[in-house]
Amino acid sequence: MNMHVNSIEAFLEALRQELEVPDHRYEQAEQSYTSLGRWLHREASTVRQYDPQVYCQGSFRLGTAIRPHTDAEEYDVDSVVELRLLTKREKTQRELKVMLGAEIKAYHDAMAMLKPVREGNRCWILDYADEAQFHMDIVPAVPNPDQQHRLLNSMHLDARWASTAISITDRREPNYKLLTADWPRSNPKGYANWFASRQAAVFERRQRAILDTLRKQGLVTASVERLPAFKVKTPLQSAIMILKRHRDNMFARELDMRPISVIITTLAAHAYDDQDTISGALFAILNDMDNFIVYDGSRWIVANPTDAMENFADKWNRDPAKKEAFDAWLRQARADFYSAAQAGTLKDMGDALNPRMGYALSMRAMDRLTGGSRLLRSASGASAVGAGSVAAPSFANEERRPSKPQGYA
Incomplete structure (x- = not known):
């Protein structure tokens, strides 16, 4: 089986754009805490x-x-x-x-x-x-x-x-x-x-590329060396955004069981390996993120990478159903994005992801790619957004329990 890489990458990029917080919201937040700082x-x-x-x-x-x-x-x-x-x-x-x-x-x-x-x-x-x-x-x-x-x-x-x-x-x-x-x-x-250290090289490349484009368009001066960080989106950030919305919709009726964002973010950052595409990052994260969950024989550990004495998974040990909920979410995310990767048309990709990503979000992403054309939605992925394929992702099904907590003595 093959994955239409350009198709799934374009679809994931469109999803990311629909999920992205507008620049003016970042600027608004920055203005707010800057104003509070002046007051203090x-x-x-x-x-x-x-x-x-x-x-x-x-x-x-x-x-x-x-x-x-x-x-x-x-x-x-x-x-x-x-x-x-x-x-x-x-x-x-x-x-x-x-x-x-x-x-x-x-x-x-x-x-x-x-x-x-x-x-x-x-x-x-x-x-x-x-x-x-x-x-x-x-x-x-x-x-x-x-x-x-x-x-x-x-x-x-x-x-x-x-x-x-x-x-x-x-x-x-x-x-x-x-x-x-x-x-x-x-x-x-x-x-x-x-x-930031987990994505530094990719972030710098993307920042330089955006600046070069803006300079060529005359939108920034040659003296501008950096862009605000929120104007650059890496594959790691994009994959996390997509996974968070998938999580939100899957647990819309069970908010207390929803895997917390800091666990998803930490495990994703560990699993990310400088992939240059969202699809590459997403499938690497889905395949490997549970490798960074530690079981020491009596408890589950997702250590804070900056303070190994803090365990983000403490609640899993007090309520095992929360660990089961995380495992169920990861299995579902693997199944959903694998199905989307196998889809031959944008419509089929949307159908694979609609239950968890949301119908309206998927439709808006497709409209970004097709200009609202229903004919292009049903066209093959290759003809809709460009040809190209790579081996389909595969995900290990066995439960993985590293024997030594990473970052612990």
């Missing part, structure tokens, strides 16, 4: 002395965010306010959160925002106007590189990403109101740097 540094700020730094984390930072299903849904923009000159010796988690919360509420009032500030377990939540279509989760934090270095080194674990480690607040923690060094740990900058 104003002369009257009660946290200015601690040198607050506001930055984005999560899928917006990684470039793997996807559009909501409808205009009624919102983008979730995750951010951190790191008070770089504050330490855990000076404030409790609760004191930090309350102090920052007062500034966020003052910012809310100064900006005449209508929806009230909400409090989450770890964060404050700013709800923007309906037309903005997003809310921002703001996590208070303080630097934690030294303690993180000591902790990881004492366990003989990889500490190379520890320089950007932070401690964050969580009102569910027993030490929340106590003055102690025992705070929840995080490292969104470190994770983003690790993720």
